[in-house]
Amino acid sequence: MNNRYGVIAESRNTTVMGEYDVVVLGGGPSGIAAAAAAGRSGRSTILIERYGFLGGSGTAACISDFCGLHANVHGEHRQVVHGIADEIQDRLQKMGGLKEPHLSLRSMIKAQVYDLSAYKIALDELLLGSGVKILFHAMAAGVHMETDRQIGALFIESKSGRAAIRGRIFIDCSGDGDIAAWSGAPFEYGDGLGNTLYPSMKFRINNVDPVRAKDGRNLLPRLMEEAEARGRKFPRKGALMRAQINPIEWVANATLVKNPDGTAVDGTNVEQLSYGEVEGRRQCWEVFEFIKSVTPGFENAYIVDIAAQLGIRQTRRIKGEYMLTEADILGCADFDDSIGVNGWPVEAHTATGVIIKFANVPHSRGFNQLPYRMILPQRVENLLVAGRCASMTHEGQSSARVSGPCLVMGQAAGSAADISLKAGVWPRSIDVAKLQERLEHDGAFLGRQYETIT
């Protein structure tokens, strides 16, 4: 809020709520994997999350699809993200909460539908089983710096008031690089022109007639195009809908939320976010009325749920020791300090539509390695940053922001935190070979036994 005079906040003695070896902020795919990896290596670990459930955008924004677990390896669809990802899949499978992988993006790659409620419970159990303390309903709001390069504590605000959580290593999995920004680690925002990838509001549809709706997914974009030719306007080109595990339920990704001036809603600006939530829900209703009126099988359908929050694809991206680029994605890059791989293409949500760029499949191996240096921020010593706010260019992030690579980065960050504490050195100085050995021992695939063929 612009206030001409500002308000002087009284200085307060803040209660210390706890002290942990590893403090993880954010319960999305990167935070879950980071906390699980740190917790099961015997480190006292806390995960702080502003909502009352885990999953991050994967649940709060109604994503319901794992992208980036698979790659198109010389024309063969293979799962290339392993480790904690496998355990999540196993838990979902046992709950009947995971579909077989399906072809996506013009059949070039596979993705996999999961049940949103099963996912929340599977993640609770994964973290509790890894010895992690979960703190829900706690919004991180700042840091206390021990020195100008070392974080001492994270401040949280909750119904219990303000508190400080002390830690030895902090892992920022907030998606927005909150800890990185507060502690003075350099970051970039958007495409250099002030615009990020555009957000979307997803919604769930129920009471669909599964037989009559069989072709709904392919039919809808065509029906929308025809309506546009007659002068109707939609918020987004290329609307997507997909049947869920129970085929009476579908999830739609059919909105694109802009500010009134046409720029992308900024996920770090509370006033733009407030505008975006209202506008996103309005778009859901508008698009759904069209879907219901023209798509066979949807005549008696209704919106059972609009996502709890606007889906934010990109905000801050830290400038770490290495920034993953579009050339790395398209060229299937190798890195000596690989912590895992990413096979998802560049998927850029722009003002005018979605731009997809694949590596040269099937002639290339279809995935790039992810370097440890992309989760190492500059300047701040006891911080790792994993997930969609890790060190990537705008274009690189348009690819490696999806669940698969976020799980990879998170698992590596949690393991690196333990190795760093054990060795008594900062994360940037650990023996990376030890980290790679640990990750492979824990089931991760680092992409090392493939030749790069482009």
Ligand SMILES: Cc1cc2nc3c(=O)[nH]c(=O)nc-3n(C[C@H](O)[C@H](O)[C@H](O)COP(=O)(O)OP(=O)(O)OC[C@H]3O[C@@H](n4cnc5c(N)ncnc54)[C@H](O)[C@@H]3O)c2cc1C
């Ligand atoms: C509309 C949309 C569709 C998408 N579709 C897919 C898809 O089909 N498949 C796929 O794999 N990916 C998809 N993605 C991308 C993917 O969901 C995210 O990029 C991924 O979840 C990022 O993981 P993350 O762990 O980095 O962050 P997030 O999932 O964003 O999690 C961050 C977590 O941190 C918490 N948090 C943030 N700040 C604070 C704070 N200050 N205090 C406390 N808690 C905080 C948040 O509540 C959240 O739970 C989509 C994204 C969007 C927006």
